[in-house]
Each structure stands twice: as structure tokens, then as C-alpha cells.
Amino acid sequence: MANAMLQQTVGGTLQLLSNSGTHCNVGNRSVRLLPKGFKLEVEFPKRAIYSSGKRKFNVIQPSTSQTSVVGPLLAPSSSDTLDSHMKSNEVALILIRHGESLWNEKNLFTGCVDVPLTNKGVEEAIEAGHRISNIPVDMIYTSSLIRAQMTAMLAMTQHRRKKVPIILHNEDERARAWSKIYSEDTIEQSIPVITSWKLNERMYGELQGLNKQETADKFGHEKVHEWRRSYDIPPPNGESLEMCAQRAVAYFRDNIEPQLLSGKNILISAHGNSLRSIIMYLDKLTSQEVITLELSTGIPMLYIFKEGKFIRRGSPVAPTEAGVYAYTRRLAQYRQKLDDMLT
Numbered sequence: 001m002a003n004a005m006l007q008q009t010v011g012g013t014l015q016l017l018s019n020s021g022t023h024c025n026v027g028n029r030s031v032r033l034l035p036k037g038f039k040l041e042v043e044f045p046k047r048a049i050y051s052s053g054k055r056k057f058n059v060i061q062p063s064t065s066q067t068s069v070v071g072p073l074l075a076p077s078s079s080d081t082l083d084s085h086m087k088s089n090e091v092a093l094i095l096i097r098h099g100e101s102l103w104n105e106k107n108l109f110t111g112c113v114d115v116p117l118t119n120k121g122v123e124e125a126i127e128a129g130h131r132i133s134n135i136p137v138d139m140i141y142t143s144s145l146i147r148a149q150m151t152a153m154l155a156m157t158q159h160r161r162k163k164v165p166i167i168l169h170n171e172d173e174r175a176r177a178w179s180k181i182y183s184e185d186t187i188e189q190s191i192p193v194i195t196s197w198k199l200n201e202r203m204y205g206e207l208q209g210l211n212k213q214e215t216a217d218k219f220g221h222e223k224v225h226e227w228r229r230s231y232d233i234p235p236p237n238g239e240s241l242e243m244c245a246q247r248a249v250a251y252f253r254d255n256i257e258p259q260l261l262s263g264k265n266i267l268i269s270a271h272g273n274s275l276r277s278i279i280m281y282l283d284k285l286t287s288q289e290v291i292t293l294e295l296s297t298g299i300p301m302l303y304i305f306k307e308g309k310f311i312r313r314g315s316p317v318a319p320t321e322a323g324v325y326a327y328t329r330r331l332a333q334y335r336q337k338l339d340d341m342l343t
């Protein structure tokens, strides 16, 4: 049915079954639907109108009040008590800037050039994994660049829950079909990894591949500092931080925030400037404040998302730093369950 609309007057859940990956409006929110076969369940308020735009949807009976997005690799596990125990309106959001890359080491402007990690970067990613090894992770988002993907994968080798991160290939129907998993048990022991270029490093234009020191010597430190750290001045033919923020924050709001709202604990592995943009949004920084924000490679930052608010919790150090588990009762309970399960 085109332009399907449903008016609902009681609390509950609206389910939309996607016939093709698209957007729909839920109340005043635009929600991205996952590709064909994925279901989107949206908790809806007392009274709202739902429209599917031009795309065709089957509207299924409203069901329970739990909000979640489910699909072949995203379905919550009913038998998995550890993870279902953590389902709550209070979830963890972890941000990690990738470990040192070969061009960080050479001091070259990198931007969207796809450069792998150095040995030091590999070690940083593993150390980041130690720090978050007791924090629940249900979904992972990375940029499309290998340094962010290596960082996420290496970090997850350290996680005590030992679920397997699996990259979803949704680029076309066949890529999706050929990567299908046929065991429910295996799906339960997997973490979906969603990649998007919108989380990529800011595109550095004609500075990409140039040495930072030599560029400063040639154009002057002030000019290069302006290109690197102003908010709205782009480098030649590249993106300003503001332009990077437009696509990275839109992606976060449209794709990641609905998953947090649905109770998923999320890890994002991305880049200095795409993460500065997202932190600007999370911490409500002004354009003046964000230009002084610097992120180190390979240091995870933990946020708790609770009652629609992001609460910054710094960088956890596990397993020795007990303090992090005092942040929330849920995290402490999760860690206790891991201890019980693994001893």
C-alpha cells in the first residue's frame, strides 16, 4: 500500500515490515528501515500518525511495548539471559577513534584515504578492547575505512562475552543473500557490524597525502591550523568540520540513535573529526568549544544513554578500574554476570 497511514490512540508498538530499505516517518521522526526482510518495531506515543512516504509497507498488528529493531543478525535472543538482562532504557554507547595508522605515523593528511593501522595502532586497539571488555556491546558501527574496522575487530577480540563481530554486507541483494547465516544459535553469538562512509574521516581535499609539517612550512602554521581546526573553513576542495558534522551527525541521529532508544548497547569505531562532530552533538558543544577538542587514537569513551540524555562517563579501564562499574547498576550487574559465567 502506498502512503500507508495509521492513527493509534493507545501505547504499544507499531511494526513495519520493510519491502525495501527506505525511510519512513514515525511521528515527527524519520526512521531508516533495514533492507527487505527486516522488521522495525517502534514504540509509539499515545497518539501519532505514521506514514510510509511513497514506499510500500505491510503494517502488522501492534504488539508489546518493547522497542527494537530485529533482523536476521539483529534479533534479540530470548534464551540469552545475560544479554536480555541488560535490555533496559539505560544503555552504553562507546566511541573509539581508530588506533594509529601508517599515515598518522608518517604525519600525512589522511582524510578519506584508506590506510591500515601500524603495529602501535594494533596494540592501541587491543588495549581499547581491554578497557571495554566488561561493557555490553550489541551492535557495532564503523566507517567504511579499514583503520576503523581493524580497530573495532581487534578491540572485540578482548571482549569477555566472546560474541563474534560480523560485518553486514547490504550493498546489494546478492551480497546480503550470500552472507546469510542459517543457525539461530550462531546468530545469537554474533554482533552485527554496520559500516557507513558517513562515519568516515573528514575529506581533506587537496591536502590528502601531504606531510603536515611540510604543508605548514609552505602555507604558514596559521593557515594550516585554520584548515585543520576551524569549524567552517574547509581545506582546498575538502570538507570543513561543519560539513563533516552534517553527514556524520545525521547518520548518528537517523541510524544509531533509534538503536540506542530500542535498548541496544553500541560501539562506534570512527575517526578524529567524525567523532568530534558526534561528540559536539552528544555534549552540546558550541562551534567554539569543539575546535579545541582533540581525541587520542585508540582511547574508548563511554556514554550512558538514559531517558533521552547522553551522560559522558570518560574512558573505562577494565578489569582493574572498579569505578566504571559504579556508573550504573546495569553495568555492574552485567559485569557480575560475566564473572559468574566465566568462572
Ligand SMILES: O=C(O)[C@@H](CO)OP(=O)(O)O
Residues within 6 Å of the ligand: 104, 108, 109, 110, 111, 112, 201, 204, 228, 272, 273
Ligand atoms: O589527517 C587526518 O585525516 C586527520 C586525522 O589524523 O588529521 P587532523 O589531525 O588534521 O584532523
